[in-house]
Amino acid sequence: MNFNTVKLVYFSPTGTTAKILNGIAEGFGANEIEQMDLTLPTADNLKPDGSKDEFVIFGVPVYEGRVSRTAIPRLRQLKADKTPAVVVVVYGNRDFEDALIELSDLTRELGFLPVAGGAFIGEHSFATANRQMANGRPDGQDIIAAKKFGSKIRAKLRTLGSIDEASIITLPGNTTYIDRDRSALADKSASTLDKDCTLCGECASICPVGAIIIEDTVKTDSQACILCNACVKNCSAGARVVDDPIVNKIANWVSKNFQARREPEIFI
Ligand SMILES: Cc1cc2nc3c(=O)[nH]c(=O)nc-3n(C[C@H](O)[C@H](O)[C@H](O)COP(=O)(O)O)c2cc1C
Ligand code: SF4
Ligand code: SF4
Numbered sequence: 108m109n110f111n112t113v114k115l116v117y118f119s120p121t122g123t124t125a126k127i128l129n130g131i132a133e134g135f136g137a138n139e140i141e142q143m144d145l146t147l148p149t150a151d152n153l154k155p156d157g158s159k160d161e162f163v164i165f166g167v168p169v170y171e172g173r174v175s176r177t178a179i180p181r182l183r184q185l186k187a188d189k190t191p192a193v194v195v196v197v198y199g200n201r202d203f204e205d206a207l208i209e210l211s212d213l214t215r216e217l218g219f220l221p222v223a224g225g226a227f228i229g230e231h232s233f234a235t236a237n238r239q240m241a242n243g244r245p246d247g248q249d250i251i252a253a254k255k256f257g258s259k260i261r262a263k264l265r266t267l268g269s270i271d272e273a274s275i276i277t278l279p280g281n282t283t284y285i286d287r288d289r290s291a292l293a294d295k296s297a298s299t300l301d302k303d304c305t306l307c308g309e310c311a312s313i314c315p316v317g318a319i320i321i322e323d324t325v326k327t328d329s330q331a332c333i334l335c336n337a338c339v340k341n342c343s344a345g346a347r348v349v350d351d352p353i354v355n356k357i358a359n360w361v362s363k364n365f366q367a368r369r370e371p372e373i374f375i
Contacts, residue, residue: 108191108264110162113137116185117166118145118178120315120335123229123245124197128166130250131195131225134257137162145181146337148317153184160187162264165214166195168229170333172204172285177315177333179213187218189270193260194224194278199231200241201365207374208280220270223260223375224278227253228368232336233349233358240362252371259375278374295351296332297339299325303346310338310347 113132119125125144132140144150167178174196192214196206203226211221227249231240245253267273299310301324311319318331319338325346334354338347 108267108270110191110264111137112139112141112161114141114143114160114163115166116143116145116163116182118150118175118181118315119166119168119197120146120313120333120337121168121230121232121340124166124168124195126245127195127197127225127227127229127249127253128164130245130253131164131193131257131260134254135164135261136258145178146315147313148315150181153181155184155186160190162191163187163214163219164193164195165210165219166197167206167210168232168335169196169198169203169206171287171289172202172206174206174209174213175333175335182213183217185217190219191264191270191273192219192221194221195227196225197227197229197245199234199361200228200244200369201231201361203280205280205282205284208278208282209284211276211278212282220273221276222263222267222270222273223256223373224276225253225256225371225373227371231358231361232334233354233361238358238362239366240358241368249371252373256371256373256375259373263375276374279372291353292334292357294329295334295349295354296327296329297334297336297347297349298327300346300348301325303344304342305344305346307344310342313337313341 234240318328
């Protein structure tokens with residue numbers, strides 16, 4: 108099987124998942140790379156155009172060892188009939204636990220056939236200059252690994268006469284996906300330092316769940332916020348912060364205990 112077009116389907120609030128997928132697509136060597144970015148709330152109402160995809164690479168960030176909850180209903184709008192696919196999760200150097208197998212199961216349920224999977228590392232959403240958590244990743248080495256993965260996928264597909272010849276890939280993780288109690292985080296959110304805010308509106312325009320409204324000050328719906336940190340990392344005035352004792356305790360624990368560099372893992 109040979110493909111000229113690859114579609115990238117991703118949810119990526121802070122952009123690391125999108126970077127990895129584009130690296131894989133580059134290594135794959137497609138003539139055309141189509142981007143289906145499901146990060147913004149507009150992706151809640153996709154209108155599939157009915158055309159059939161040839162080959163799709165899915166990517167999501169790992170949240171609490173699972174596929175980001177916000178991404179799931181957005182992905183569920185896609186349907187396929189034995190379309191070859193690759194599943195990729197990106198995590199902040201702690202662990203990806205059951206996220207990769209969960210993404211594989213989900214895409215399979217939608218009619219895709221995963222022929223390869225990968226777990227890559229991206230700067231942790233909660234990383235700051237003072238709290239190192241895979242800061243700056245994916246770096247050059249990660250992008251080289253992503254490109255190599257892309258060329259291996261191309262080579263594997265070339266060996267197949269049809270998708271029916273593809274065997275089911277074995278991925279790490281449990282199918283009784285881990286279910287952490289996140290009730291302590293339910294009403295936590297990013298907030299604004301009003302004295303530094305210029306009311307530019309950037310945070311509201313990039314929030315994946317539409318949790319931010321700009322009025323005379325910036326208002327945040329703390330129940331809706333998923334703590335993705337997109338607003339924090341993209342506020343040029345440095346006016347958005349996640350500064351909560353419980354969140355800080357968890358983030359500091361991760362930072363302290365998961366400093367050893369993890370490397371990308373591929374399953375093909
Ligand atoms: C709520 C939340 C939970 C997270 N849970 C994990 C986790 O379980 N393991 C991990 O290594 N990283 C975890 N991360 C970090 C992200 O997986 C990582 O930063 C990823 O690169 C973000 O992808 P993005 O840049 O595409 O948004 C979490 C981040 C958030 C916001
Ligand atoms: S991006 Fe920063 S400066 Fe702009 S409105 Fe949001 S908090 Fe204020
Ligand atoms: S308000 Fe919450 S959900 Fe929205 S961008 Fe900021 S951290 Fe992410």
